[in-house]
Amino acid sequence: MTDWLSPEEWTAVRLSLKVAFVAMTASLIPGIAVALLLERGRFWGRQALDVIVHLPLVLPPVVVGWALLIGFGRRGPIGSFLAEQFGIVLSFRWTGAALACAIMGFPLLVRAIRLSIASVDRKLEDAAGTLGAHPVWVFGIVTLPLILPGIIAGMVLSFAKAMGEFGATITFVSNIPGETQTIPSAIYAYTQVPGGESGAMRLTLVSVVISIAALWMSEWFARRARLRVQAR
Amino acid sequence: MTDWLSPEEWTAVRLSLKVAFVAMTASLIPGIAVALLLERGRFWGRQALDVIVHLPLVLPPVVVGWALLIGFGRRGPIGSFLAEQFGIVLSFRWTGAALACAIMGFPLLVRAIRLSIASVDRKLEDAAGTLGAHPVWVFGIVTLPLILPGIIAGMVLSFAKAMGEFGATITFVSNIPGETQTIPSAIYAYTQVPGGESGAMRLTLVSVVISIAALWMSEWFARRARLRVQAR
Amino acid sequence: MILEVDIRHEQGGFVLQARFQSGGGLTALFGPSGSGKTTIVNAIGGLVRPEHGRVVVQDRVLVDTKKNVFVPKHRRRIGYVFQEGRLFPHLDVRQNLLFGRWFTPRRERTANFDHVVDLLGIGHLLERRPSTLSGGEKQRVAIGRALLADPQLLLMDEPLASLDEARKAEIYPYIERLRDEGAVPIVLVSHSVAEIARLATSVVVLSEGRVTASGRASEILRHTDLFAQVGPAEAGALVEAQILRHEDGFGLTILQAKAGLLTVPRIERPIGAPLRVRLRARDIILSLHRPEGLSALNILPGRIASIDDTGGPSVDVMLECGGDAIVARVTRRSVRELGLAPGLAVHAIIKSIAFDPEALGSVAPHDV
């Protein structure tokens, strides 16, 4: 089994899992916050935020990678700020890959959560308020559990997207085996050489198996979340 | 204004709009059907269908394009069947681009609709049943209007994805101006040569403007759909 | 039998095992909260698929688990007023009301839209969405929706619980009419004995998932102790009567019952019309002699048939009044002081006013 993939490929698989997991996890809280803002907020610039969130979907991944490089690169305004102030370097690091994946998956995450937020019965939140719960608490113990299905769906989408993301990642952090070479980068390399099909196939299969596992887990969580709310 | 983009670029913009619109529209009914199956169905192979729907998200777009080329190409099993039986040719036609975009956006569409379906109060459907409505009617006049927000969200995601889709499209139907060259493909070509940045920028801007318009329209529809249901 | 239910169904830890029959008209389900009323209605309506048993309505087998028959709900031609409204949020009130009509064969559309809307007082709400309605308004629309489906079986789960008395008083005659004219069997869940006494043809009393009593309303209501669980205030006898004449000057109507003449507030029905009168046990005073100078207009001579000591401060005295069975509830002290005993001749005194509109139901000739 282990020699079915080369050590370098195993590294790519592990890295992909790490990147996808971190991308999903790190974008969760901002995702919930932005979903709340977009769905509930009435503020100036809401439309602009909405557009910005959707951009990674609308633009070709290469452009996003480009923009990331310009913004978060070593010389980019945000990148240099992060590096100087917090010592966080993204370029050529797996963290940069995670950032690229998180950004590409962000619109999907936000949409799923937004849909759930929209379907929450606000009368329940009112009821919680009458019982003395501050709005922050109301969010935490009423809204959040009720939107759990949407959060789970959003996480699945974000994770899956991160597993498949390639264009923005390779443009931003290029392809450094062991550091930024994720499964899609490795597959890409295979597709670029004549006769690379079998290698590409093997890695594709690994991706499929991982996504089956991820879906299976998410369904399990979603079912639990739903059972808590519904009858029987 | 018109000479701000070259005629070829205008063609790409028009084509992108057409492709995105057709991809979104054509995947709508299958999307609703699959969402229903996945959310409500209890059948053998449900898990497999779920995985298949998610694959375009999990796999690098190049792989999807490749698979399409193998399956729907002129010499591919489905492609040749469609061509012989119905005269439908997808490879290297804009229809193929639409197919690629539809498939890439499908998981997003399905997820959004699924979330809405899950939040429909089935007691309302029961009530409609007691009033004599056959399940098909119940779906049409109760469920469908209630999941409209999810359908709209799914359509936005599908459209936006189609506007940005590049990898699968260029791999499947190449980048033929006037036939399969969408905005992302055109942007890509610009990024591959010295001095192409300004062209890429211009097209990116066009994409952004289109997505603003699409979002704006979707919000308008969504608000209408929501107003119909909520108070005030 | 118009309605036959014999089902066993488990949900969670709750076991419903209900068996009853009813000869049509309005069947009232009565019992404490959680006793299984809604579950039975759901089984009749096709919303719950019972694990075992049969449901037959007007000779049509809706459920028979042995024969694997289960008519889907949309083919049962029911009108169901749910305990919790269930209006369609995306449709306005008019569309909600007309929903069932789309699925009713054209020639069976008999319910008159304007009439039902008037009756329920929802004419000003037609363009509104359910989310803007008050609790009672929602409930009225839900009733209208069920009525306008021209059902062949009407299921009503506490339909009037949150309506005011005035509105109820307007709706009752309509339900009575449906019950008597339309040949539409009705199943009604209610906690109000007054409502049941007025409307029910049969009563099914439930407790913890089992039928503890079932039968004709007149029988069940006479057995006042059956209602101990819901407070004894409302028990009483149902008596059949006919309109004898109207006393227009005083706004009164004189009824002829077997027990004698009854003077009640005016009833707008023709002379000769059959009527059902509920004589609440707690409204009846017993007197050893025929009293004089009393404001109470109804004095029915009779004889004590038996005395039911239910153990509390009061006892139920069963009277035989010229063929009608009447129940009076009096204190034990009165029994002793007056020396009440079976066989004793007494007079039952009832105020005219004690017959509130709720207690006076119209009745189909074959009924009671």
Added chain:
Amino acid sequence: MILEVDIRHEQGGFVLQARFQSGGGLTALFGPSGSGKTTIVNAIGGLVRPEHGRVVVQDRVLVDTKKNVFVPKHRRRIGYVFQEGRLFPHLDVRQNLLFGRWFTPRRERTANFDHVVDLLGIGHLLERRPSTLSGGEKQRVAIGRALLADPQLLLMDEPLASLDEARKAEIYPYIERLRDEGAVPIVLVSHSVAEIARLATSVVVLSEGRVTASGRASEILRHTDLFAQVGPAEAGALVEAQILRHEDGFGLTILQAKAGLLTVPRIERPIGAPLRVRLRARDIILSLHRPEGLSALNILPGRIASIDDTGGPSVDVMLECGGDAIVARVTRRSVRELGLAPGLAVHAIIKSIAFDPEALGSVAPHDV
């Protein structure tokens, strides 16, 4: 004043313009469906932000649009029993019940969990999710949730509408206790005059968004015509009394009212305890002479103060009985036959049994 409401609010085409005050205890809101009851409760609870006006509870200004004061709902310390349940679907019954407790300062947690659970009979439901509860069960949990929040203001919107009488009879004394002991002002919406008569300290009558009457319950309930809109059956006088002695052998309790002695079914309260008794106008028979040989144990001598002819078949006769004002509703025919007229001495006859538990409310010493 404990509760002051003076608001104007428009929603859709509906204009609420309500102004009333109440001296604490339990304030009942009464009026037909759609008259604005829930809207007022929402304004007091902070769920509706009135366009104009003030809401003051126990000297605390909750809303004052002029001064731009609007205390958010989570700082009002209320317990709100909603008209439609609103249980948290993702929490089990126990968690629902304890929800408010998490936000109650520890030393103010006085409501006893076990007691409330027992009272409402929901002990067997604690581990269940709301979606598996019956209608009445949900409502009981909602009541429990509000009570266990140890509110400083209790808002109840038709809390008991779908409960059976037995359950209501168990809950009433608890609400009375809250009203009398806890110094918790209560606002109750109800369609049941019996309930209001039993529980209310003040009554606010609403119609189409306006207050048509408001004042002490004893006043409002005597004006029987106010309740014409909800059916006249329930109107009557509220009389203050004290427990004089218990007749254990017969299970009776003797009360001392100004009007005289009242014999009622046993009340489990100590001798000397103050009580409020509702004498429903329709339960009272008038007699020209002191009657003999009647099963009715309560015979109160009095004098006719006035006769209210409301136009129907019946009139309301106001009696002066040793300082208590009592109303009897009799037919117009009786008025003529007995020659009833102001000044005439008569006897009011009331069955002991007519005092059902609903009619006997406990009362705070300062009350009525």
Added chain:
Amino acid sequence: ASAQTRDVVVFAAASLKNALDDAGAAWMRETGKRVTISYAASNALAKQIEAGAPADLFFSADLDWMDYLASKGSIKPESRVSLLGNALVLVAAKGSTLQVQLQPGIDLAAILGSNRLAMGHVDAVPAGKYGKAALEHLGAWNGVKDKVAQADNVRAALLLVSRGEAPLGIVYRTDAVSDPNVSIVATFPDESHPPIVYPVALTKDSANPDAAAFLAFLRSDKSKPFFDKQGFTFVGKATSGS
């Protein structure tokens, strides 16, 4: 449209866009006939041609994919021409003070320090493959192989240098000369890597008589200026498989 009036469809490596666009325009001015050019990665184009794409000409960025198609019988071998050449250079960001002599034994790793060397993907992108070969030839590969940031195309590698992400990069001269943000530090000797050639050939399925004419036009001196302008070396000689 009939084959007679159809545009000539060229599938060309994306890096040829500027030059080929100009050449196509010139040919149209001359003959009134149009070329339609689909620019993508050579591998994608090759696979598409293999799958029956309606291409008349394939213009690859390296030999491998042309060989691949030749082995599949998808091109007309007699039409195949290695039209262009290019040179491989080492670039640094503009203003860099780095001095590098590309001679055997060079210790590039020391020059890079903890930094990265930007290249095309060394197994997938032609420029990357050539770069790797050249570094191997110079004996520097083992030292730097863990410091290579492999981009998915040579333009992206160039971008990494021009944005200052990597101090050094290996790209084609054609790309380097056009970017004002980078400067060429050194040029790899021709012998250090396989010849950099851009082969072009008619596809097997091409039935468009104009295609051969356009190919002839490309081979002629008329198109030379367009390629020169972009920094390609114009070879124009016929080759068979390598």
